Amino acid sequence: MICSPRARRITLSVRGSGEVRLTYPPGVSRERAWQFYLEKQPWVERALQRLAQREAIAPRKECTPEEVEILRRAAKLDLPPRIERLARETGLRYAKVSIRAARTKWGSCSATNSISLSLFLMALPEHLRDFVILHELCHTVHHDHSPRFHALLDRLCGGQERALQRELRNYRIG
Numbered sequence: 001m002i003c004s005p006r007a008r009r010i011t012l013s014v015r016g017s018g019e020v021r022l023t024y025p026p027g028v029s030r031e032r033a034w035q036f037y038l039e040k041q042p043w044v045e046r047a048l049q050r051l052a053q054r055e056a057i058a059p060r061k062e063c064t065p066e067e068v069e070i071l072r073r074a075a076k077l078d079l080p081p082r083i084e085r086l087a088r089e090t091g092l093r094y095a096k097v098s099i100r101a102a103r104t105k106w107g108s109c110s111a112t113n114s115i116s117l118s119l120f121l122m123a124l125p126e127h128l129r130d131f132v133i134l135h136e137l138c139h140t141v142h143h144d145h146s147p148r149f150h151a152l153l154d155r156l157c158g159g160q161e162r163a164l165q166r167e168l169r170n171y172r173i174g
C-alpha cells in the first residue's frame with residue numbers, strides 16, 4: 001500500500017511477479033484506499049489465479065541438465081514413431097528426423113526435407129506436439145510460410161491451425 005504524491009486516484013495492480021500494489025493520492029485516507037482494495041478483491045484473486053495458471057503452463061525456470069536428459073530419453077522414444085505415424089496418415093514424406101536440444105525453435109525442416117525436432121516438445125501436450133510435427137511435415141511440400149503452406153497445414157489439422165498456433169504461444173521452449 002503506497003501513498004504517492006504523483007497518484008491522481010486509487011489504483012490497484014497485480015504485477016507479473018505476483019506482487020499486488022495499491023497506490024493512492026495524498027488526499028485519500030488509508031481507510032478509503034483499503035475499502036477500495038476490498039471492493040476489488042475478487043478481481044485481484046482472479047488475476048493471481050490467471051498468473052498461477054500461466055506459471056504452470058510456462059514455468060520461468062529453465063530445465064536443469066538432468067531434466068533435459070529425461071526429456072531427451074522420452075523424446076527419442078516418442079518423437080520418431082510419432083512423426084512416422086503422422087507422415088503415414090498425411091502422405092507427406094520426410095528424409096530423416098533428428099532430435100536436438102533446440103531452445104529457439106520447436107522444429108525445422110531443411111531443403112532436403114530432413115526434419116529436426118526439439119526435445120522440449122516433450123513438455124507440450126500431445127496435440128501440440130502433433131501440431132508442430134505437422135507444421136514441419138508441411139514444409140516438405142512448401143519450404144516457406146506462404147498462403148499455400150498455411151492452407152495445407154490448416155487442412156491437415158482440421159481447420160484448427162490458428163487456434164493451435166495461439167495455444168502453442170503459451171509455451172516457452174526449454
Ligand SMILES: [Zn+2]
Pocket residue numbers: 135139144145
Ligand atoms: Zn515453419
